[in-house]
Amino acid sequence: MKQSSLILLAALILSGCASKQKPIYYWGDYQAAVYQYYQQDKSSPQEQLASLQKTIEGAKAKNLPVPPGLHAQMGLIHSSMGNVNEAYNQFSIEKQLFPESAPFMDFLMSNKTKGAVK
Amino acid sequence: MRQVIGLFTLGLVLTLVGCAKSTPYNYDAFRQSQPKSILVLTPTNESPEVDAPFSLVSQVAKPLAEAGYYVFPVAVVAETFRQNGLNTGYDIQAVSLQKLHEIFGADAVLYLDVKEYGSSYMVVSSETRVTATAKLVDLRSGQLLWTGAATASSNEGRSNSGGLIGMLVQAAVTQVVDSMTERGHSVAAITSARLLSAGRYNGMLYGPRSPQYGTEQQGK
Numbered sequence: 262m263k264q265s266s267l268i269l270l271a272a273l274i275l276s277g278c279a280s281k282q283k284p285i286y287y288w289g290d291y292q293a294a295v296y297q298y299y300q301q302d303k304s305s306p307q308e309q310l311a312s313l314q315k316t317i318e319g320a321k322a323k324n325l326p327v328p329p330g331l332h333a334q335m336g337l338i339h340s341s342m343g344n345v346n347e348a349y350n351q352f353s354i355e356k357q358l359f360p361e362s363a364p365f366m367d368f369l370m371s372n373k374t375k376g377a378v379k
Numbered sequence: 380m381r382q383v384i385g386l387f388t389l390g391l392v393l394t395l396v397g398c399a400k401s402t403p404y405n406y407d408a409f410r411q412s413q414p415k416s417i418l419v420l421t422p423t424n425e426s427p428e429v430d431a432p433f434s435l436v437s438q439v440a441k442p443l444a445e446a447g448y449y450v451f452p453v454a455v456v457a458e459t460f461r462q463n464g465l466n467t468g469y470d471i472q473a474v475s476l477q478k479l480h481e482i483f484g485a486d487a488v489l490y491l492d493v494k495e496y497g498s499s500y501m502v503v504s505s506e507t508r509v510t511a512t513a514k515l516v517d518l519r520s521g522q523l524l525w526t527g528a529a530t531a532s533s534n535e536g537r538s539n540s541g542g543l544i545g546m547l548v549q550a551a552v553t554q555v556v557d558s559m560t561e562r563g564h565s566v567a568a569i570t571s572a573r574l575l576s577a578g579r580y581n582g583m584l585y586g587p588r589s590p591q592y593g594t595e596q597q598g599k
Contacts, residue, residue, distance in 0.1 A: 285445055285588065292438050296564070298454045299433035324484030329444050338453045361416040361449035364484025369455070 287325035289316030295334060306338045313338075329359050333366070382482050404581040406595075409524040412517045414486035415587050416449040418479060421457050422491035422511070423468035431496035434564045435511055435549070438571040439491070446577035447589025453482060468492075480518040487524060490514040495530070496563055506534040509564045509570040527582060529574035531566050 294312045297304045304312075320327045336351030342374050349370050356366040419439050422432040436453045443450045459482070460471045472490050479488055496509035510530040517524055577585040585591040 282590065285447070285590075288441060292441060292518055295452075295454050296433065296437035299437060299457075300430075304556070307431040328440060329449045330440060330455070333455050337452070355452075359449050361485075362451070364456075365451060365482065368482055369459075 284325070286328040287316070287320035287323050288328055289319045291316050291328050291331050291334075295330075298334070298338070306342050310335060310338055326358070329362070330355070332358065333362065333369075336369070397408050401581065404525065406525075406584060408517070408522050408549045409584055410486065411517075412441060412520070412522065412524050413587070414448065414515075414517065414524070416451065416485045417443055417487050417489050417515070417586075418451045418456065418483050418485035418518070419443070419453050419489045419491065421471050423470040424493045424496075426493050426496035428563065431493045431509075431563070431567075432491075434496070434567045435491065435493055435509070435571060436501070438564075438568045439489075439575055440574050442575040442577075443489075443583070443586075445589070446575070447586030447592050449588070456483070468570050471595060476516065476518055476521050483518075485518050488516050488518050490516065496567065498562070506532050507566050508532040508534075509563060509567045511570050513574055525562055525583060527574055529570050531569035531573060532563075533562055533566055 274325055278294070290312050294309050297312075313331060316331065317327055332351045332355040336348040336355065338346075339348035339351060352366045352369050356363050392486065418434060422435055424432045428434075436457075440450045440453065452484075460466070460474075465471045465474070468491075476488065479485070490513070492512045493509070494512060495508050498505065498507045508530060509532075510528070512527065512528045515525040516522065573579070575583055577583045577589065578590065582593060585593070
C-alpha cells in the first residue's frame with residue numbers, strides 16, 4: 262500500500278516536470294537580429310538581412326513556420342535602405358502569414374506613417 | 380514509526396502548499412477578452428542601463444508567440460513611434476489606447492517596465508539581475524487583463540566555495556565579467572521567459588495559436 266502511493270506520487274511529480282511542448286515556430290537568430298537593429302552600430306543592414314534570411318531557410322529545413330514579425334522586420338530593414346518595393350513585399354508576406362497583422366501592415370504600406378501618432 | 384511518517388507527510392504537504400504562496404490571479408477579464416494579438420511597447424526604464432529596454436523587448440516575442448499570440452514586431456513598432464517623435468518608453472506608453480488600436484489594430488497592449496538591469500558588487504557577492512513588470516490591457520475595452528512581475532539573476536545556481544577570501548576573489552572577477560552587456564542580455568532572456576511564458580502560476584494564459592489554448596482549468 263505504502264509503496265504504490267510512493268510510486269504514484271513520484272509519477273505525478275515527474276509528469277508535472279515533463280510539460281515541455283514542441284515549439285510552434287523556428288526561432289533561429291531572429292531575436293538576436295532584432296536586438297542588433299536597436300544597437301545600430303553593431304551590424305550592418307545587410308548582415309541583419311542575411312541573418313534573417315538564414316532563419317527563414319532554417320525554418321524551411323525544419324518544416325516550421327517563421328516567428329511572427331520576422332518578415333515585417335525584413336521589411337523594416339529594406340525600408341531603411343530605401344528598398345520600398347522589397348519592403349512592401351515583406352510586409353505583404355507578413356500580412357499573408359499572420360492576418361492579425363493586416364491593419365498595421367496596411368498602415369505601413371499606406372505612406373501615411375508620419376504624423377499619424379499624436 | 381507512525382509519528383515519523385505523519386510528520387514527513389505534514390512536511391511534504393506544507394512544502395507543496397508553500398509553493399503557491401500568492402493568491403491566484405482572477406482571469407475573468409482575460410478569458411472574456413480572448414486577445415489574439417499583443418502590441419508590445421518600448422519598456423520604461425528604472426535602471427541606469429540605457430540599453431535595458433531594448434535588451435528586454437527584443438526577447439519578449441519568443442515567450443509570447445510560443446504562448447499562442449501574434450506579437451507585433453517590436454522594432455517596427457518602435458520605428459513607427461520614432462517617425463512621430465516618440466522615442467522613450469515613457470513617451471510611447473503615454474499614447475492613448477484609441478490611437479494605438481487605430482494604428483496597429485491589436486487586441487491587447489503590453490506595458491513593460493524594467494525595474495532593475497545591471498551588475499552590482501556587494502563585497503562578497505556580485506551579480507547581474509534583471510527585474511521587470513508587465514501589464515496587459517485590452518485595447519478595445521481598456522480593461523486590465525493581467526499583471527505580472529519576474530526577476531532573474533546570474534547568481535542562481537552559483538555555488539559559494541573557498542571560504543571568505545575565495546568569495547571576495549570570485550566577486551571581483553565576476554564584477555568585471557558581469558559588467559559586460561552580454562551577461563545582462565542573457566539574464567534578461569530568462570526574466571522575459573519567466574514574465575511572459577504561458578503555463579506558469581499566475582502567468583499569461585495560452586493564446587489562440589497555441590495547441591494548449593483553452594486547456595487551463597477555470598479558477599486557475
